[in-house]
Amino acid sequence: MLDDFMTRATLAGIGVAFAAAPLGGFVVWRRMAYFGDATAHAAILGVALSLALQISIFAGAMALALTMALTVSVLSGRGYAMDTLLGVLAHSALAFGLVAVSFLSGIRIDLMAYLFGDILAVSRLDLAVIWGGAAVVVALIGWRWSALLTATLNEELAYASGIDPKREQLVLTLALAITVAVAIKVVGVLLIAAMLIIPAAAARPLARTPEGMVLIAAVIGAASAVIGLRAAYIFDTPAGPSIVCTAALCFAATSLFRVVRATSAGHSD
Template sequence: MLDDFMTRAALAGIGTALAAAPLGCFVVWRRMAYFGDATAHAAILGVALSLAFSLPVFAGALVVALVMATLVALMSGRGYAMDTLLGVLAHSALAFGLVAVSFLQTVRIDVMAYLFGDILSVSRGDLGVIWGGAAIVVALVAWRWSALLTATLNPDLARAAGIDPKREELVLTLALALVVAVAIKVVGVLLITAMLIIPAAAVRPFSRTPEAMGLSATVLAMAASFGGLRLSYQFDTPTGPTIVCVVAICFGISSVAAGLTRHGRARS
């Protein structure tokens, strides 16, 4: 079964969606989209370091993503606005990563594959990493769901309930770094944030509870991954961007439907 590259690609897309979508809900609720973007951009530096030291790409991307998240946490509130700090770190890490890749003369590397993903080249080993990482992220989010939700909605209420908001932020940061490392093979560093936030944003207007939003975002992301893969195969388009295009179209339809629903309620 896994000898079919399309089957491996489909499983990789579904695994990535399973990891990214529930976490994306917290990214949307906390307005952390730029933070996710900065972490993803930093991953290309991790790719370069992994190849330079003959380490697994997953390990390098994960370590650098964690370092980026730690730097942001340490430097925030020290005279720089958060969006400025994230912009500087994100684009600096991406630039240093691309420059570092250019020095790898003995290693052949397709930079575009890491920037925009190369899901069709996913191997059995990559599938193991993707689904293993997805399992850890899903287990982590499920375990800390109530605490994460309370800390997201009201930090003061969280403290009164004995929940440390900083600890929950650290859990979220760890999970985000894992998603970046898992998704780099599928959609690439430039499109990871899209898979985090767009499914969650698309289902938000129609979700009555946080749990429903997390489940709906996961279903939408998985469907978009499979649909984007089929369209990419049919029309010979880049697979990672095609998956993001599909989920972006879903967001557009969702926005129009939500607007019509609000208009109808206002008239009645």
């Protein structure tokens, strides 16, 4: 069954959706969209270094993504506006990564595949890495779920409960680095943040609890992967962007649902 490239691509998309769903909730709640972008953009430099040093691309991308995330955490609150800091680091990392790739003489690299993903080229090994990474992310977030929620809602309450918000931030940082590393083959560095944010944002109007939002985000992300791949096959469009477009349509639908529900509630009053 896994010999079929469309089957492998579908399973890869679902794996990324499952990794991104629990993390995406915290990205939305903490307003960390730029943080996800900066971490993802650093991965292209990790790809270049991996190819130059002939090591695993997954390991290189994760190492650089983790380094970027830790750098942002260390520099935040030290005289720099967070959006400015993230903007500088995100675009600088992407630019240095692209320049580094240009120096890789004798190594053939499909740059577009790393920027926008190449889900149709996912191998069995890639599939194992994606699902292994997704399992680690889900286990990590599940293990720290209560502490992460408390630290997200109120830092003072977290300290009073014996929870260190900085430690929980490090847990999110590690989970984000793993997600970026497993998603780079599927949607590419430029679209990873979209798969983190859009399904979670689409799930928000439908959910009554944080746990419900994560589960709905996982369903929306997985459905976006399946439908987006099918649309890409039918209309001969790029697979990664097609998945993100499908997720965006889900966001538009749930946003419309929220508006209609709010309007109906207003009329009933």
